[in-house]
Amino acid sequence: MEKERLFGKTLDELKAVAAQVGLPKFAAKQMADWLYKKDIRSIDEMTNLSVKGREALKEFYEFGLTEPTKVQASIDGTKKYLFPTDHAKFIETAMIPENDRKTVCVSSQVGCKMGCLFCMTGKQGFQGQLTAGEIVNQIRSIEENGEVSNIVYMGMGEPFDNLDNVLKSVEILTSDWGYAMSPKRITVSTIGIIPAMKKFLETSTAHLAVSLHSPFDEERKQLMPIQTAYPIQKVLDEIKSWEFGRQRRVSFEYIMFGGLNDTPAHAKELARILNGIKCRINLIRFHPIPDTPLKSSDEETLQSFKDLLNSKGILTTIRASRGQDIYAACGLLSTKALVKKEEEPDY
Amino acid sequence: MGKSADYTKYDDELYQVALLKNNEIAPGVYVLSLPRLHDFKAGQVVKIGLPEGEPPRMYSICSGEKEDELKILFNVKGGGWLTPRLAKLQPGDSILVSEPMGDFTGDDKPAWWVASGTGIAPFYSMFKSGLGSNKTVVHGGRYLQNFYFEDEFMPELKDQYVRCCSQEKGGDVYHGRLTHFLEDQDNLPKDQKFYLCGSPEMVVETRDLLIRKGIPYGNIVAEIYF
Numbered sequence: 417m418e419k420e421r422l423f424g425k426t427l428d429e430l431k432a433v434a435a436q437v438g439l440p441k442f443a444a445k446q447m448a449d450w451l452y453k454k455d456i457r458s459i460d461e462m463t464n465l466s467v468k469g470r471e472a473l474k475e476f477y478e479f480g481l482t483e484p485t486k487v488q489a490s491i492d493g494t495k496k497y498l499f500p501t502d503h504a505k506f507i508e509t510a511m512i513p514e515n516d517r518k519t520v521c522v523s524s525q526v527g528c529k530m531g532c533l534f535c536m537t538g539k540q541g542f543q544g545q546l547t548a549g550e551i552v553n554q555i556r557s558i559e560e561n562g563e564v565s566n567i568v569y570m571g572m573g574e575p576f577d578n579l580d581n582v583l584k585s586v587e588i589l590t591s592d593w594g595y596a597m598s599p600k601r602i603t604v605s606t607i608g609i610i611p612a613m614k615k616f617l618e619t620s621t622a623h624l625a626v627s628l629h630s631p632f633d634e635e636r637k638q639l640m641p642i643q644t645a646y647p648i649q650k651v652l653d654e655i656k657s658w659e660f661g662r663q664r665r666v667s668f669e670y671i672m673f674g675g676l677n678d679t680p681a682h683a684k685e686l687a688r689i690l691n692g693i694k695c696r697i698n699l700i701r702f703h704p705i706p707d708t709p710l711k712s713s714d715e716e717t718l719q720s721f722k723d724l725l726n727s728k729g730i731l732t733t734i735r736a737s738r739g740q741d742i743y744a745a746c747g748l749l750s751t752k753a754l755v756k757k758e759e760e761p762d763y
Numbered sequence: 764m765g766k767s768a769d770y771t772k773y774d775d776e777l778y779q780v781a782l783l784k785n786n787e788i789a790p791g792v793y794v795l796s797l798p799r800l801h802d803f804k805a806g807q808v809v810k811i812g813l814p815e816g817e818p819p820r821m822y823s824i825c826s827g828e829k830e831d832e833l834k835i836l837f838n839v840k841g842g843g844w845l846t847p848r849l850a851k852l853q854p855g856d857s858i859l860v861s862e863p864m865g866d867f868t869g870d871d872k873p874a875w876w877v878a879s880g881t882g883i884a885p886f887y888s889m890f891k892s893g894l895g896s897n898k899t900v901v902h903g904g905r906y907l908q909n910f911y912f913e914d915e916f917m918p919e920l921k922d923q924y925v926r927c928c929s930q931e932k933g934g935d936v937y938h939g940r941l942t943h944f945l946e947d948q949d950n951l952p953k954d955q956k957f958y959l960c961g962s963p964e965m966v967v968e969t970r971d972l973l974i975r976k977g978i979p980y981g982n983i984v985a986e987i988y989f
């Protein structure tokens with residue numbers, strides 16, 4: 417019998433586990449302490465549970481951590497971790513150090529369904545959802561465990577296409593019984609799946625980042641198929657109905673494609689559609705991928721685009737490219753080479 | 764068009780209607796027929812759900828703009844919540860449907876419609892709405908039974924309707940994946956639009972292939988299942 421993993425369970429779920437194996441109710445909190453606050457790796461080490469209770473737990477459950485199978489280090493200090501997931505699939509996680517911060521960029525899915533033209537993850541298609549445990553494991557099982565200051569859900573996959581597990585992972589990271597991190601240190605990114613975004617905003621106070629990439633509908637549709645289902649204007653209409661500021665921030669990610677979305681007209685239209693939203697724009701250099709017709713904007717254009725947006729009152733920054741030499745930079749994460757075909761495709 | 768008596772408002776975005784028909788057109792593949800409540804543009808989607816169930820999911824409309832019924836094509840996904848339940852619905856059962864949305868819509872210009880599996884639905888809707896005459900339709904499927912609307916496409920589109928079957932051989936069906944068929948084409952028109960609908964893997968692989976063959980990416984419009 418395949419055992420279930422305890423790591424990744426919420427306090428409510430641990431209460432159900434305690435009841436199932438005949439442990440007292442308060443054992444759920446004890447298990448959460450062992451899972452999320454202490455540095456142990458096995459049920460046997462949960463020494464404040466009775467021996468009988470631990471044996472009963474072990475009959476159905478395992479602790480549930482997964483070690484990375486590969487670590488690559490960039491010359492700029494960024495690291496990329498390769499983790500196996502269930503059913504012999506793989507995901508990548510990036511750890512980006514900067515001054516006294518250590519930001520971990522976690523994956524939420526194996527591959528991605530969204531098919532954005534500029535993204536390497538999209539090219540591998542979709543192989544599966546990550547569990548909450550597999551998401552949190554990307555923080556727990558890296559060498560920097562205990563030193564992580566910020567978490568961004570910007571790795572492989574669309575977080576809002578796996579909302580329940582993403583929300584569960586955020587709950588584990590931010591609850592007192594879990595990692596007790598401030599939600600202000602967590603940012604969840606989306607390409608704009610409106611119903612899931614709404615539920616996220618209702619449920620969590622972590623920051624939101626929206627991949628925008630073009631303010632013009634037709635152009636965005638060419639870059640991001642999601643535009644046909646959830647047009648950016650409707651995404652922004654939803655965002656405008658929520659309050660953002662110091663407690664919870666919304667930012668817009670904007671990859672700069674040379675000769676495509678980097679003109680003054682784009683900056684002006686961006687400023688127009690974002691009018692009324694207290695936000696920040698992160699400009700991102702495009703990192704070319706195979707078979708892409710897109711190219712990166714030059715530095716001069718990047719700078720003048722930033723200046724134009726700032727002059728219109730939108731705080732705009734240029735995100736430093738990190739980990740490019742190990743393919744850990746934005747849009748480059750992929751485990752396509754490790755994907756095993758399970759079924760003949762339907763085309 | 765459905766009469767107001769045919770439906771009730773369920774919540775902010777969904778209407779509750781009584782199912783008209785549920786036909787299994789191939790093993791595990793169904794067409795649901797509902798009263799049509801709203802006008803729509805061929806290629807649009809609706810959200811479909813069940814009362815007291817999990818959140819609704821989007822499906823392309825699979826009927827013409829002028830038809831009285833709104834049809835939805837779906838296949839049963841193992842392990843899914845919604846589709847196994849949809850497959851069991853009987854006429855008269857309640858189902859939830861949203862207003863039409865999305866703009867994966869075609870026009871009357873020459874174009875290529877490329878679909879895998881049930882991704883043919885929006886193109887069938889366009890076809891049934893009178894937009895098919897100057898289109899090339901390339902439909903990929905694993906088995907011969909996956910070309911759901913071949914009896915309607917073939918007489919009208921003739922050679923412009925290409926079935927690509929990866930797992931079975933049959934008649935004048937191209938044996939192989941649709942990506943292989945497109946790879947073999949020497950003169951794909953660079954001035955026409957290519958509309959893609961289907962699995963993310965098909966969409967991404969086909970888009971890359973078309974770009975390699977010189978189709979401007981601005982002429983590629985994709986809709987994905989998710």
